Each structure stands twice: as structure tokens, then as C-alpha cells.
Amino acid sequence: MSLEHAILGFLQYGPNTGYDLKNVFDLSVQHFWPADQSQIYRTLTRLAEQGWVDMDRVEQEERPDRKLYRLTDAGKAELHRWLLTPLGMKGGRNAALVQVFFAGQLSNEELLAIFRRAADACRMGLAHLREVPAECRTYVDAVNQPREQYCWMLTLECGITMTEAHLTWLENVIARLERGEVPPCTP
Numbered sequence: 001m002s003l004e005h006a007i008l009g010f011l012q013y014g015p016n017t018g019y020d021l022k023n024v025f026d027l028s029v030q031h032f033w034p035a036d037q038s039q040i041y042r043t044l045t046r047l048a049e050q051g052w053v054d055m056d057r058v059e060q061e062e063r064p065d066r067k068l069y070r071l072t073d074a075g076k077a078e079l080h081r082w083l084l085t086p087l088g089m090k091g092g093r094n095a096a097l098v099q100v101f102f103a104g105q106l107s108n109e110e111l112l113a114i115f116r117r118a119a120d121a122c123r124m125g126l127a128h129l130r131e132v133p134a135e136c137r138t139y140v141d142a143v144n145q146p147r148e149q150y151c152w153m154l155t156l157e158c159g160i161t162m163t164e165a166h167l168t169w170l171e172n173v174i175a176r177l178e179r180g181e182v183p184p185c186t187p
Contacts (some may be wrong), residue, residue: 003043008079011071013143027136031159112177119170126163
């Protein structure tokens, strides 16, 4: 997925500022596609240059003007085109697995500590994923499109399932390490 298409997707529900889009990202897709504020603003500029969004300046008395972005017909067409485009599976980068790959030189205690920390982080991530429906309720209610909401929850279901599977793997490795099922460390 590209950030451009995610922004087009959110703008299909109505106009938003860059700040509002950041909040929407944080409430909805951050568990699989995080974006920071500066990325969003840079992308909005590119989308406007491509004619996929329009920007209206909204004056405010006590604060700087707001830039309100809305999807154009060309942007709707691009989003539709992208939604119909088959996307290949790409392998993701995982720094933790690079650590594990080269961890043969560590003691059993050090190796066990790596997996325990990872399992703790995984449990925290899982707890956060399970809170997402309550956290995004305001946004879900504002959009009020049951079919869209159904698809949103499918992505959350995937995130929870994948995180649970990762936690299961971590706990299995921890159990094997605790039982001493690891070849001895060689100097």
C-alpha cells in the first residue's frame, strides 16, 4: 500500500486537514501502516500537484489558517484503479529477527532475555490491538458506512491473528530455551 492511496482512501469519506488525517491514521491503520505528520503533509502536496486532491484554505481568527483537503474526481478514479490492482506480497524487514539470526554467540540467559522482551512487547501490542475498536469508535460512527467498517475490522482481525501467531512462536521458543533445547555456545 502506498501512503498516497491510504490518504485518498480516507479523503473519500470527507474533507480533512493533514492534522486530522494523522489522527485518523492513528485511530485506524497504524497497526499495519503507520504514518508521521511530516509524511502526510509531503504526500498531500504531491497529491495536490497530481490533481488528485484540492485544497481549500479555511481562515481562523486566533490560529493559522487550516488547509482542508478534498478528493477530486481524478483522485477517486486513481483510488478505484489502485483498489483493483493486484499487489504482490513483499517480505517485510524485521530487525528483531536479524538479532536472532546472529544471536548464536550470546549466552542462553542473554538469548532467553531477547525472547522474553519480544514476548512482552508482543503482549502489549496485542492488548493495544484489542483496544482499537473502542479507540476508533468516534471515527467509525462519523463515517457510518457498515460495509467500510466491516473491511476495517477485517484488517484488525488480521493484525490480531498475526500477532497471536507471533506470540505463540515466541512462547514456544522461550519454552525450548528454558528446557535447554539449544546447542551449546561456542567461543
